[in-house]
Amino acid sequence: MTARRPYPSNLSDARWALVQPTLTAWRNDRATRALAFGRPPEHSVRDLLDAILYVDRTGIPWRYLPHDYPPRQTAYAYFPHWQNDGVFAQLNGLLRRLVRTTEGRGAEPTACIVGSQSVKTSTNVPKTSQGIDPAKKIIGRKRSIVTDTLGLLLAVLVTAASVQDGTAGRHLLTQIASDHPTVTKAWADMGYKNAVVEHGAALGIDVDIVRRDPATKGFVVQPRRWVVERTLGWLMNHRRPARDYEALPARSEAMIHIAMISLMPRHLTGENTPTWRGA
Template sequence: MERERPYPSDLSNARWELLEPVFSTWRAERRGNGLDIGRPPEHDLRHIMNAILYVDRTGIPWRYLPHDFPPWETVYGYFAAWQQEGVFNQLNGLLRRLVRKAEGRDAEPSACVLDAQSIKTSANVPAAGQGIDAGKKIAGRKRHLGVDTLGLLLAVWVTAASVSDNIGGIHLLSQIAATSPRVTKAWTDTGYRVKAIDHGARLGIDVEPVHRDPATKGFKVIPRRWVVERTFGWLMQHRRLARDYETHPHRSEAIIHIAMIDLISRRLTRENTPNWRDT
């Protein structure tokens, strides 16, 4: 259904041109595999993605989608399928390479920054998937992030908050080594200890914890580490990420990928990103 007035989260024509080839290829492959035989597509993929971005941006439950979007069951079904089949990962990688080229960088990064963020959860998140971050005194989940030196997402792993940064770092380094083999350097905070450093060395990645000057008082921007802290700030512009609302951790990872797709597609088309605090 076409709307007379689009939502601020809707894809512009320029942003849709960036994403459309990936979605069209996905649909063509499904037809080629016989998954859509007898069921001609009912909904425009751009409208489906607009609905997913609306949820990500506003933080509403799926069942509360406005009626001018396709039915919420349909939207969630596409969201789940795209997550399972790696469409969001593929889009994030494509857009990241385009941004890096536009910034005069090599398409593939050679260095990364790792960090973790503990976040509270909503009531629908199973207790078995939660934990307590003893250091930050937060009960919930933890988002382990690996980004390049522009702050663009390379790897994400969502766990219980009780999982240590060290274990998260080992998992992220393995992901990054598999998907970004040119990476040979990683900066971290001091929560990443010997096991993560040794694991990085085995993968050919030099892991360097960046220490805060103990003589410094108050807020101080820490070299290298500020890049990933800024990425966490970008993500928090999406209300769906103000807490962890997803029943399954892999769905949480997909929501993070969607937020980054939203952010960097706007960056490529030079569109402003309205902040939810101002709307």
């Protein structure tokens, strides 16, 4: 592509260097198979990732992708390919380990925090994947996440908003025990008590329920749980996750991974993250 003025969401050279090996390895593997059919790649993976980051950051529909990116049909086609091949999850894990090491922590966490957030959905989201969260009075979907003690994403599960926290929590703890066997401690709110605590114990994870003091009124920062709430706030700085626009829950999970992929390289390179007003 011809040189263009970069958008605020585009990767700088320093940030691109952090993710380039993973995407280049994926491209080389795919290109080997594609060449057998006489179809060499036409667009760089950097331009394609920049296009996806732009959609995640700005919240625009794919058809509104600026013309100086690869064609929106191409960018949209790569998005599910990378999600299905686990590229976004792989990049999230790589960057998380780099951030933890930079902060003087072990590459793998030993403790985690569980939380959830219900969000409204757009009109293109199938009703079969939506539900009602009676506590939040929201019709839509629920994103349940697990973070480490720095607030970095370990696991995400998108369900109908009607799914109980306990159900999602058991699923996530099973995933954590499998993917992060070093985790032995977890904190969660009252929505995850009883069955989740018992399930965690069976997996070797001590789940501690953070209880709100009934004497307090209004907003009060909860010990440990504020970390996962901050991460949910980070997601809201990306307009695509501010409302669930994805037809498939797996694509919605990918958008959350992409938001973290956008955030962590800036932390590693010391570059500022533009806000909505500054973008």
